[in-house]
Amino acid sequence: MPDRIEKSIELKAPVERVWRALTDHNQFGEWFRVKLDGPFVRGELACGRITFPGYEHVKWEARIKRMDAPRLFSFTWHPYAVDPDVDYSQETPTLVEFRLEPIANGTRLTVVESGFDALPSNRRPHALRMNDAGWTEQMRNIQAHVER
Numbered sequence: 001m002p003d004r005i006e007k008s009i010e011l012k013a014p015v016e017r018v019w020r021a022l023t024d025h026n027q028f029g030e031w032f033r034v035k036l037d038g039p040f041v042r043g044e045l046a047c048g049r050i051t052f053p054g055y056e057h058v059k060w061e062a063r064i065k066r067m068d069a070p071r072l073f074s075f076t077w078h079p080y081a082v083d084p085d086v087d088y089s090q091e092t093p094t095l096v097e098f099r100l101e102p103i104a105n106g107t108r109l110t111v112v113e114s115g116f117d118a119l120p121s122n123r124r125p126h127a128l129r130m131n132d133a134g135w136t137e138q139m140r141n142i143q144a145h146v147e148r
Contacts, residue, residue, distance in 0.1 A: 001116075001125065002116070002128065003115065003116050003117040004112060004115075004116065005111075005112070005114075005116075005128065005132050006110065006111070006112045007110070007111050007135045007136060008108060008111075009108070009109050009142075009143060010103060010105070010107070011107045011108075011109055011142070011143055011146050011147060012106045013107055013147055014102075014106065014107065015070045015071075015100050015101075016070055017107075018100055018107045018109055018142070018146050019069060019070035019073075019100060021142055021145055021146050022098050022100075023040055023067055023069070023073050025038065025039045025046070028040070029048065030145060031138070031141040031142045031144070031145035032138060032142075033051045033052040034049065034050050034051060034060045035049050036048035036060070042064050042065070042066065042067050043063075043064065044064055045062070045064075046061070046062050046064055046075070047059070048060045055082060057084055058081070058082050058084075061078070062075035062076065062096070063076045063077070063093070066097075070100055071099065071100050071101075072097065072098070072100075073097075073098045074095060074097040074098065075095075075096050076093035076096070077094065077096065078091055078093050079113065079116070079119070079130075079131050080123075080127040080130045080131055080134075091118075091119060091120065091123075092118035092119070094113050094114060094115040094116060094118075094131075095114050095115050096112075096113045097112045098111050099111075099112070111135055111138075111139070113131060116128050
């Protein structure tokens with residue numbers, strides 16, 4: 001079973017535009033469908049609520065790891081932590097990295113989520129499958145956001 005998810009997309013937008021869409025908490029919330037409580041700060045916990053229909057009960061939490069403008073933004077979180085009756089805090093979080101690379105007509109954005117092998121074996125396959133589909137959708141969402 002794979003330990004990581006990797007998705008890449010070419011965006012018709014400059015690196016600086018994509019960087020803002022990733023690291024400005026209001027813009028991130030728009031395309032990612034989460035209402036965040038405040039700005040992203042390296043080393044701090046970012047909190048909010050999912051706004052995607054059917055998941056409004058889900059609390060969104062991520063610890064911001066790196067904000068190396070304008071090339072790398074990363075955070076850790078508990079993947080597919082959607083059951084309000086489960087305490088995910090004892091699990092090892094996965095690492096999500098967004099890498100930006102200038103290309104001729106804009107920006108290549110690559111997202112890698114790694115560390116699934118540390119999840120409990122009963123949760124790993126479902127979290128991998130759901131987040132794999134989720135990242136496919138989120139790449140379309142950020143594309144629509146930055147190219148409009």
